[in-house]
Structures are given as structure tokens and as C-alpha cells.
Amino acid sequence: MPFLVKRVVSAAALVLVTSLLMYLLLSPAFGNIARNVLGENATDDQVAELAAELGYDRPVFVQFADWLGSALTGDLGRSLFTSQSVWDALMSRMPVTVSLVVLVTLASGLIGFAMGLLAAVRRGWVDRLMQVLATLGDALPAFLIAIFLVTVFSIHLGWLPATGYTPPSVSVADWARGLLLPVTALTIVAVAGIAQQVRSAALGVLRQDFVRTLRSRGLSERRVILVNVLRNSSTTGLTALAVQVVGILGGAVVIEQIFALPGLGSLVIAGAARSDVPIVLGAVIAYVVIVVIVNLLVDLAVAWLNPKVRVS
Amino acid sequence: MSGSSALIQLPRRRESAWSRFVRNPLGVVAVIILAGVILACASALVLPLPDPNLIDVRNAMQPPSAEHLLGTDASGRDVLSRLLWGGQINLLGAALAMAVALVVGLPTGLLAGYYRGWFDGAANWVNNLNMALPGIVVLLAVRAVAGPSIWISMAVFGVMLAPGIFRVTRAAVLSVRSELYVDAAKVAGLSDARIIGKHILVVVRAPVIIQLARVASIAIAIQAGLEFLGITDSTVPSWGSMLNEAFRRIYSSPLLVLWPSLAIGLTSLALVLLANALRDALEGGSLAVASPRSQRPSAPSARAAGMSGTESGTTSGAEPAPAADTLLAVRDLEVAYGEGAGRTTVVHGVSLDIRPGEVLGLVGESGSGKSQTAFSILGLLPDGGRVSGGSIRFADRELTEMTPQQRRRLLGTEIAYVPQEPMSNLDPSFTIGQQLTVPLRARRGLSRQAARERVLALLARVGIPDPEKTFRSYPHQVSGGMAQRVLIAGAVAGEPRLLIADEPTTALDVTVQAEVLGLLRDLQRETGVAVLLVTHNFGVVADLCDRVAVMRGGVIVETGITDQVLTAPSEPYTRELLDSMLEDGPVREFHASATGRAGATNGDGGAS
Numbered sequence: 001m002p003f004l005v006k007r008v009v010s011a012a013a014l015v016l017v018t019s020l021l022m023y024l025l026l027s028p029a030f031g032n033i034a035r036n037v038l039g040e041n042a043t044d045d046q047v048a049e050l051a052a053e054l055g056y057d058r059p060v061f062v063q064f065a066d067w068l069g070s071a072l073t074g075d076l077g078r079s080l081f082t083s084q085s086v087w088d089a090l091m092s093r094m095p096v097t098v099s100l101v102v103l104v105t106l107a108s109g110l111i112g113f114a115m116g117l118l119a120a121v122r123r124g125w126v127d128r129l130m131q132v133l134a135t136l137g138d139a140l141p142a143f144l145i146a147i148f149l150v151t152v153f154s155i156h157l158g159w160l161p162a163t164g165y166t167p168p169s170v171s172v173a174d175w176a177r178g179l180l181l182p183v184t185a186l187t188i189v190a191v192a193g194i195a196q197q198v199r200s201a202a203l204g205v206l207r208q209d210f211v212r213t214l215r216s217r218g219l220s221e222r223r224v225i226l227v228n229v230l231r232n233s234s235t236t237g238l239t240a241l242a243v244q245v246v247g248i249l250g251g252a253v254v255i256e257q258i259f260a261l262p263g264l265g266s267l268v269i270a271g272a273a274r275s276d277v278p279i280v281l282g283a284v285i286a287y288v289v290i291v292v293i294v295n296l297l298v299d300l301a302v303a304w305l306n307p308k309v310r311v312s
Numbered sequence: 313m314s315g316s317s318a319l320i321q322l323p324r325r326r327e328s329a330w331s332r333f334v335r336n337p338l339g340v341v342a343v344i345i346l347a348g349v350i351l352a353c354a355s356a357l358v359l360p361l362p363d364p365n366l367i368d369v370r371n372a373m374q375p376p377s378a379e380h381l382l383g384t385d386a387s388g389r390d391v392l393s394r395l396l397w398g399g400q401i402n403l404l405g406a407a408l409a410m411a412v413a414l415v416v417g418l419p420t421g422l423l424a425g426y427y428r429g430w431f432d433g434a435a436n437w438v439n440n441l442n443m444a445l446p447g448i449v450v451l452l453a454v455r456a457v458a459g460p461s462i463w464i465s466m467a468v469f470g471v472m473l474a475p476g477i478f479r480v481t482r483a484a485v486l487s488v489r490s491e492l493y494v495d496a497a498k499v500a501g502l503s504d505a506r507i508i509g510k511h512i513l514v515v516v517r518a519p520v521i522i523q524l525a526r527v528a529s530i531a532i533a534i535q536a537g538l539e540f541l542g543i544t545d546s547t548v549p550s551w552g553s554m555l556n557e558a559f560r561r562i563y564s565s566p567l568l569v570l571w572p573s574l575a576i577g578l579t580s581l582a583l584v585l586l587a588n589a590l591r592d593a594l595e596g597g598s599l600a601v602a603s604p605r606s607q608r609p610s611a612p613s614a615r616a617a618g619m620s621g622t623e624s625g626t627t628s629g630a631e632p633a634p635a636a637d638t639l640l641a642v643r644d645l646e647v648a649y650g651e652g653a654g655r656t657t658v659v660h661g662v663s664l665d666i667r668p669g670e671v672l673g674l675v676g677e678s679g680s681g682k683s684q685t686a687f688s689i690l691g692l693l694p695d696g697g698r699v700s701g702g703s704i705r706f707a708d709r710e711l712t713e714m715t716p717q718q719r720r721r722l723l724g725t726e727i728a729y730v731p732q733e734p735m736s737n738l739d740p741s742f743t744i745g746q747q748l749t750v751p752l753r754a755r756r757g758l759s760r761q762a763a764r765e766r767v768l769a770l771l772a773r774v775g776i777p778d779p780e781k782t783f784r785s786y787p788h789q790v791s792g793g794m795a796q797r798v799l800i801a802g803a804v805a806g807e808p809r810l811l812i813a814d815e816p817t818t819a820l821d822v823t824v825q826a827e828v829l830g831l832l833r834d835l836q837r838e839t840g841v842a843v844l845l846v847t848h849n850f851g852v853v854a855d856l857c858d859r860v861a862v863m864r865g866g867v868i869v870e871t872g873i874t875d876q877v878l879t880a881p882s883e884p885y886t887r888e889l890l891d892s893m894l895e896d897g898p899v900r901e902f903h904a905s906a907t908g909r910a911g912a913t914n915g916d917g918g919a920s
Contacts, residue, residue, distance in 0.1 A: 014441075014444055018441060018444050018445060022453060025453060025454065026456065029456055135581070135584055135585065135588065136581070138529070138584045139577070139584040140533075140581065141533035141534075141537055143536075143537055144576060147562075147573060151562065151566055155566055156566075207695075208736060209731060209733060209737045210736060210737045210738055210739045212692050212737075215692055215720070215723065216690055216692060216723050216729035216731075216803075217723065217750075217751040217802060218721065218723035218724030218725060218754075218806065219755075220720065220754075221716075223754065228739050228741070231742075232740070232741050246443055246444075246446055247446070249449070250447055250448045250449065253446065254448070254541060257540075269543060271456060272452040272456040273542075275456045276456070280453050283449070284445065287446065287449050288444055291445065292444070305741065306740075306741060307740070307741060307743075308740060
């Protein structure tokens with residue numbers, strides 16, 4: 001299927017270009033690596049010598065090619081501080097961030113589609129509620145909503161844990177309890193953006209001639225809305241969802257910190273604070289890969305739902 | 313819009329935009345909040361507040377007092393002082409991001425919009441990269457290189473937000489660069505720089521201001537987020553770092569998170585509300601645009617002329633009481649849009665009868681109300697439209713008294729519809745086979761296989777050369793003529809007693825029109841279905857109709873046997889209509905061909 005091949009190639013290109021740009025961005029920090037290793041008392045000559053030994057005196061593009069070659073074999077280097085392999089660190093953090101993102105994407109997708117469709121069909125108070133939510137979602141960062149949720153549900157009511165993560169292999173119930181508040185906070189922010197797009201797409205579809213013709217065939221209103229209007233609005237809705245996923249990932253960085261979830265976010269924060277370049281670089285690539293995979297999935301879903309994309 | 317009018321309108325638009333803004337309570341509230349926040353933070357420079365970094369461990373966690381209006385934090389620092397001094401950092405950080413975004417985004421957007429070229433491609437790439445990574449992750453990477461300074465982070469973030477400014481600027485420039493007054497300025501010899509400065513900046517101003525308010529709210533949120541993560545310079549007080557410290561002690565003193573949360577939330581919310589209010593004021597309210605556009609036909613122009621002619625003419629059927637064998641009897645039908653002062657009546661007391669197996673032509677110009685009459689019978693008037701008077705009796709049942717569900721049950725199996733525009737009347741997301749089988753299965757309870765066989769037979773019957781292939785095709789893969797045959801097949805699939813065809817050939821190529829008309833005629837004779845044929849084309853009427861009703865301005869001006877009306881119309885309007893068509897139309901024999909009408913009358917012949 002050439003469509004799929006094209007998408008995969010452009011996804012790979014995006015990962016490559018982002019890696020290069022991030023490598024260039026982070027390259028000034030490589031100079032500090034030798035200094036970090038040798039300590040404050042080392043002379044400049046010693047630092048330069050070690051940098052040369054580590055290969056950091058070569059042109060940056062050569063360094064990048066070198067790094068890329070290793071990265072393709074799964075070797076992303078080691079943390080400057082813990083000496084842990086970056087790959088291992090990423091793999092141990094990935095499940096947390098991925099569960100968070102997958103749950104939020106599903107929740108905000110389901111609620112967003114339902115709300116947008118309902119607002120388009122019913123208008124009235126559903127519509128107004130959605131506008132309010134959209135404004136709040138635009139204005140309030142997820143971490144503020146999370147802090148509010150923690151204050152209410154963990155501190156005042158004591159219903160849910162404020163922090164901590166239990167792997168689902170230990171206890172699925174605790175895993176779900178631990179993720180409920182973080183997922184809720186991120187969903188509240190993401191849902192309105194999706195709902196608004198679905199709403200305006202559905203309003204557009206409802207004005208289409210074919211909706212009247214479908215009604216003239218005697219099909220029930222429920223069927224026309226849930227099958228035809230929904231399907232024809234889904235491309236817009238899914239694209240909005242893909243856009244939101246980038247926002248969800250960004251929100252998740254701070255949310256992981258708030259709820260002490262050991263995900264990619266807390267890894268990259270610690271790495272940034274200590275200028276642990278290999279960790280930061282590896283985590284950034286991991287984020288890009290998640291975004292790219294989500295976009296690929298959305299492209300596939302759009303192609304499946306929209307024959308024009310698929311056939312042409 | 314001509315050049316001069318655009319130039320003249322600008323000042324007036326600005327004035328009314330201002331008054332629109334002032335009347336929007338949310339916008340005013342947002343401005344008051346923002347002004348309050350900015351003034352409060354600036355007042356820290358002159359107020360005798362304690363040093364925001366003055367640690368006094370003995371006075372830690374004090375409740376509000378005269379000395380510390382909002383109390384003290386865990387290190388005994390004055391909360392109010394930190395809030396106001398910290399606010400300065402947050403406001404300045406947002407201002408820095410705005411400035412950078414503007415400096416990068418505006419000139420590039422102007423140039424890209426004005427000269428197009430490679431700028432467009434490059435900007436697109438930057439935007440795609442922006443969409444590939446969450447902003448905060450990039451800022452964390454920047455932090456790893458550049459250290460804890462919030463100013464570097466916010467400057468970089470400004471660059472990342474620049475595509476937003478670039479996009480709206482470029483779009484605004486593109487929308488006016490082809491306008492006449494820009495051309496006129498070029499002809500007048502103005503330099504590009506002066507044209508950009510004089511004419512284009514004016515257009516760009518509104519969208520850029522709106523976008524800047526959005527940029528500011530995003531910047532406030534992300535800066536607070538970075539500070540909250542505790543990776544910025546902790547010696548500088550800020551809302552985010554206050555939140556960070558307060559959150560660590562949320563169990564012992566939950567109140568401490570309140571003030572920085574409020575400051576961040578209110579400022580960000582006010583900026584978003586401001587952006588929305590500005591958008592509504594400057595762009596004429598896109599909320600209003602977003603609400604459904606009711607497809608309201610223009611008010612009939614010839615209402616008075618038509619009113620007098622209602623009861624006259626060569627009426628063939630008995631007007632007041634329908635004959636015993638009438639299938640459809642419409643009496644004094646009124647259709648209106650809107651309520652109260654905004655109410656427009658588009659059909660004023662239409663009466664018509666159709667007997668079983670009869671073909672009635674409903675003729676009139678665009679906006680005469682003929683499509684509205686047809687949609688009323690179907691019960692499928694566009695949003696906002698309703699039957700405001702009269703009765704519609706179908707097979708001795710009063711349709712206007714039925715619930716929507718009851719009416720829906722009549723559609724497809726009793727009354728069917730053939731639309732005007734074939735391509736837009738098929739659902740693009742489903743195959744033609746799916747669209748035709750679903751009603752048969754849902755309404756007539758046919759099995760998947762039985763429905764498929766029936767549809768294939770129907771497709772063959774309506775003259776589709778390869779039914780199997782068309783069955784599997786999507787609408788965009790077939791021609792307009794084929795699509796119209798598919799729609800006709802869909803309409804007759806349920807074996808209706810009445811077919812309502814709204815300009816069924818108008819949108820087709822001239823050569824295809826004759827074929828489709830022939831198909832309709834054959835199907836009508838075969839099945840004996842009664843047809844209400846809405847058209848603006850007397851050729852079609854001559855070809856197909858037993859009787860014809862002429863509409864004008866929402867009323868029927870003449871009804872009669874087709875031959876009679878065409879050869880000896882009793883109403884001057886009918887004659888006028890006939891004459892205008894013959895004058896404009898190609899030279900041809902009147903009765904022989906119904907196909908040459910495509911260019912004969914302008915107008916699409918319906919308010920649909």
C-alpha cells in the first residue's frame with residue numbers, strides 16, 4: 001500500500017530531522033561533559049584532551065552521524081551521572097508515559113466526539129457548556145487543574161492517592177487508582193479542543209445535501225447522526241485529536257512531576273536540571289517517536305474512514 | 313469589494329469593533345483583571361513591601377496579619393510580596409515571548425504573504441517540527457544547554473510561537489494582496505515597502521493582536537510550568553516557583569497553593585477571554601458565523617403581484633375540496649423562517665393536488681418557493697424553516713399533525729425524493745452499494761443478500777452499465793450522470809407512491825439531461841408512481857408533466873393541463889416566463905427536445 005509507505009517514510013524523516021536539530025541544539029553542552037567528568041579543578045588542557053578522546057572535537061555533523069549510527073542499533077549512550085544506559089532508562093520510563101497518553105487520548109477522544117456531536121445536534125445548553133469548557137481548557141494549564149484535583153480528591157476527601165505509581169502487573173486496581181487523577185486533569189484540558197472541532201465539522205456535515213437525502217430515505221435520525229454524520233466528521237475530529245496528543249504529552253511532563261509518576265517526563269526534567277545530555281537527547285527522541293506513531297495511527301484511521309484519502 | 317470602499321470602511325469598522333468590544337461583558341472583565349494584575353505587580357516597585365526573599369524561619373507559615381497581608385510561606389517569606397514581585401517576572405517573561413514571536417513572525421509573515429515563494433515551504437516545515445514535539449520538552453532541552461535562566465527559555469519559546477503569528481499574518485496579507493486597492497497602489501508607483509506599510513499592516517493588525525493575546529496566555533502557562541518544575545533559577549521569586557514550594561507542603565498548609573494558582577489561572581483565563589472578545593469584536597463575531605447558517609431564501613420580491621392571482625387562472629382541479637382519488641392534497645400551505653421580527657414567510661398559501669400516477673410540474677424562477685413547497689411535503693425543510701399554516705394530506709393522512717417519527721416512516725416507502733445536485737447528495741464516505749442497501753434493510757427488513765440483489769437489479773434498471781462495479785464504487789469515482797441514476801434508483805427502491813423530484817436534471821450535462829429525463833419518464837410509466845416535478849424549465853415540463861403549476865413569489869399564479877398552459881397561458885406572468893425562456897434558449901423545436909435548457913435560463917432554479 002503506497003499510502004502507508006509514504007506515511008512511514010515521512011514519519012522517519014521527521015524523526016531524523018528532529019534528532020539532528022536537537023543534537024545541534026544540545027551540542028554546546030558536550031563541551032561541559034569533559035568538565036563534568038574531570039571536576040572543577042581540571043585545567044583547560046586536560047578538559048580539551050578528554051573532549052578529544054571522547055570525540056567531541058570533531059565537526060558536529062560527524063558526531064551526529066556517529067551518534068545516529070549507534071542510535072540505530074539501540075545504543076543511545078549512557079547517563080553522565082548514573083551511568084545507566086539511556087535505552088534502559090527510556091524503556092523503564094516508557095510504560096508510565098504511554099499508559100498516561102493512551103488513556104488520555106482514548107478518554108478525550110471518546111468524550112470529545114460525543115460532546116461535539118451532541119453540541120452540533122442539540123445546540124442549546126450542551127453547546128454553551130462546551131464553549132465554557134473550551135475556554136477553560138484553553139486557559140488553564142493541566143498542572144493547575146491537577147493541583148485542584150489533588151486538593152479536593154486527595155487532601156480534602158482522601159479518596160485517591162495524591163502520588164505514586166503501581167505497575168499494572170502488581171495491581172491493576174491500584175494502577176487505575178493512581179492514574180485516575182492525572183488522566184482526568186489532562187483529559188479536561190484536551191477534550192474541549194476535540195469537541196469543538198467535531199462540533200463544527202458535524203454542523204458542516206449536517207448542512208450537506210446528502211443528509212437531507214438520507215433522511216428522505218426514511219432512515220432514523222439516530223442512524224443518520226451516529227453513522228453518516230459521525231463518520232463524515234471523524235477526519236476533522238481525529239486530526240484535532242492528533243494535535244491534542246502533542247499537548248497531552250507536554251502536559252504529561254508536568255503532571256508526572258506532580259503525581260510522582262516515574263515516566264519520561266520526570267526523566268527529562270532530571271536530565272535537564274543536571275545537563276545530562278545523553279538522557280535529554282534520548283528522551284526527546286522518545287517523545288518524537290510517540291508523536292510520530294500517534295500521527296501514523298491517526299493517518300491510518302483517517303484513510304480507513306475516508307475513502308477519498310485511501311483511494312487517491 | 314472595490315478598493316475605495318475597503319479604504320473607506322476601515323475607520324468605521326474600527327469604531328464599531330471598539331463599541332462591540334465594550335459591549336462584551338467578558339472582554340471588559342478580562343481587561344479589568346489584566347489591568348489589575350499588571351498594576352498590582354507594578355505597584356510592588358513603590359509599595360513598602362518586605363523583601364520577597366527575606367527568610368525569617370521563626371515567622372514561617374504565619375496566617376494573614378497586618379504585617380503580612382497574605383501570611384508567610386514555609387521560610388517565613390511574605391506571600392504578598394513574593395506574589396507581586398514574582399508576577400513581574402511572569403508578566404515580563406510573557407512579554408518577552410510575545411515580543412520575540414512578533415519580531416520573528418510578523419516580518420516573515422508579511423514577506424511570505426506578499427512575495428510567497430520559498431518562505432511558505434520553509435515556514436511550513438518549522439510548523440511541522442513544532443507539531444512534532446511538545447514545547448515544554450524543547451524548553452527542557454534548552455535548559456540542559458543554557459542553564460536555569462527563564463529569559464533564555466522564554467525567548468526560545470517566543471521563537472516557537474512565532475509560526476502562529478506568521479500564519480495569521482500571511483493569511484491576512486494573502487487575502488488582500490490581490491485586492492484592487494493594492495494593485496492600484498502598485499500602478500500608482502508606490503514601493504513595495506510603502507504598500508506593506510500603508511495598506512497591508514492595517515489589515516494584519518487585528519489578527520495579529522488576537523494571536524498575541526493567545527501567545528501571552530500560552531507563555532504565562534508554560535513559564536509557570538517550567539518554574540513549577542523547579543528547574544529555573546530558584547532565587548528569583550515567581551508564581552510557578554511559589555506554586556512549587558507550596559505544593560510540596562500541600563498536606564500541611566493547602567492554602568499556600570491558592571494565591572499562585574489564582575494568579576496564574578486568572579491571568580491566563582483573562583488573556584484567553586480577551587483574545588476571544590477581540591476576535592468577536594474585530595472579526596465580526598465568529599461565534600455568530602459558527603452557528604448554523606439557515607439557508608433562508610431571499611424574501612420574494614413579487615409578493616403583492618402574486619397574491620392577487622392566487623385563485624385565478626386555468627385551475628383544473630377543484631380548489632377547495634380535493635377530489636376523492638387525490639393522492640396528495642396541499643391546501644393553503646405557508647412556510648416561514650425565523651420568529652418574531654425576523655420572521656420571513658416564503659410560501660404564502662399554496663394549494664395543489666396530485667392524483668395517483670399523475671405527474672405535476674411545479675415551475676417558477678429561483679426563490680419562487682417551489683423547492684420550499686417540495687421540502688414541506690417531505691417534512692425536510694432546512695433549519696429554521698417550518699410549515700406555519702395550511703394542510704398537507706397524503707393518502708388521507710394529515711402530514712402536518714404527524715410526529716417526526718411518523719413522517720419519517722412515510723419517507724422512502726410512500727414518498728421519495730430525487731435531489732438536484734447528484735454529487736453532493738451521496739455520502740462520500742460510503743460505497744454506493746452500502747448507501748442503497750442500508751435503507752432497504754432498515755426499512756423493508758431485507759437480508760443483506762436480498763438487498764444486494766435488489767440494488768444490483770435497480771442499478772441495471774436505471775441504465776448503469778456495470779452494476780457490480782458501481783455497487784463497489786465510492787461516489788467520487790462515478791460521473792454526475794451516473795450519480796443521478798444512483799439517486800433515482802435509491803428513490804424508487806422503496807416503491808413509493810409519490811416521487812418528489814427537485815430539479816432532477818438541472819445540474820447535469822446537456823447530453824445526460826435527456827437520458828435522465830427519459831429514464832424518469834420510463835420509470836414513471838412502469839411503476840405508475842405519482843411525481844411532483846420541481847423545475848424552472850418548461851422544456852422538462854413539456855416532456856414529462858400531465859399538469860403544471862406556475863409559482864411566483866411564494867404563491868401559485870396558474871395551474872392547468874400542460875398543453876393548455878404552454879400554448880395558451882391565461883396569466884401574463886406565465887407568458888412572460890415562457891417568452892423569456894424561448895428568447896434566451898437555443899433555437900429548437902419546442903416539444904421535441906427537453907434537453908437544450910442548460911444555458912437557457914440563468915439561476916439554479918431553487919432556493920434549496
